[in-house]
Amino acid sequence: MIGISGASGNLGRLTARGIAEHLGDPSDLVLTTRQPDAVADLVPGAQVRFSDFDDSSSMTEAFEGLDSLLLISSSTVEGRSEQHAAAIDAAVAAGVGHVIYTSMLSPGPTNPALISESHWATEEHLRASDVEHTILRFSLYSDFQVFEAMDALATGRFVHNRGTGGCSYIAREDCARVAAAVLSGGASHRGKTYELTGPESLDAVALAALYSEAGGREVEAVAVDDDEFLRLLGAENAAGNDDGHVQYGVALTVSLGRAIREGHFSAVTTSAEELTGAAPRTVASVLGDSAEMLRAVEPS
Secondary structure (H helix, E strand, C coil): CEEEECCCCHHHHHHHHHHHCCCCCHHHEEEEECCHHHHCCCCCCCEEEECECCEHHHHHHHCCCCCEEEECCCCCCCCHHHHHHHHHHHHHHHCCCEEEEEEECCCCCCCCCCCHHHHHHHHHHHHHCCCEEEEEEECCEHHHHHHHHHHHHHHCEEEECCCCCCECCECHHHHHHHHHHHHHCHHHHCCCEEEECCCCCECHHHHHHHHHHHHCCCCEEEECCHHHHHHHHHHHHHCCCCCCCCCCCHHHHHHHHHHHHCCCCCCCCCHHHHHHCCCCCCHHHHHHHCHHHHHCCCCC
């Protein structure tokens, strides 16, 4: 029995479809979510169970009978480490044999990204818990670069605080392939931590060139310091012109830029291809899927 926590989210849905291809009996797949109706028809024959990060008893009940559980990190920031710890404890109480957690590349005390602390705390809780586990440390999603490209194309300027640092973006669909491969791979992945990236590390100048190519309009990379970047993003949000890339807030965006500048997301590994047998997608490829939309962006 294989379970996916957070199955109604983007990564959860992609992984569910991927793992279904490996299962002989779809009823061996359990989709847990706060929104059961949203995944009722996602994988015909799969079990769907209610589960809420803020309700420990619901998680214990939802995880009952599972051999393996994919614990997809919560979309919230505040209180996330406590939610994850409760989910791990519920998995232990339910007798789950193997927990796979979706972490981030290079978490830990030295990484200034605001989401780093909760990922590191969750990893530490997993390591201290009485359950076999696997940690999937994903780099930042390349999917969000589409929103960043739209803003850059509108102004002709890709304003950033990442200096000359690079980031090895990975597509969400490649993350789903990795998760499905580990879920279906049995005991061979237990006790392992995988660093998972796209095929290349891109700095701001390289990204600006990709945005220009995809959008058919010149984009210039403009480097600013953290304070200026915070001021600019704050002004944009105050005016109601929300940046699609700023899904967790201005402070997080600034902290991610600093983390990139300091090299926390620059590593490039071959782990994704080794686990799935397929080369991960490039940022250029992801942008290419949205080329029509990007070329329709009007100058601001």
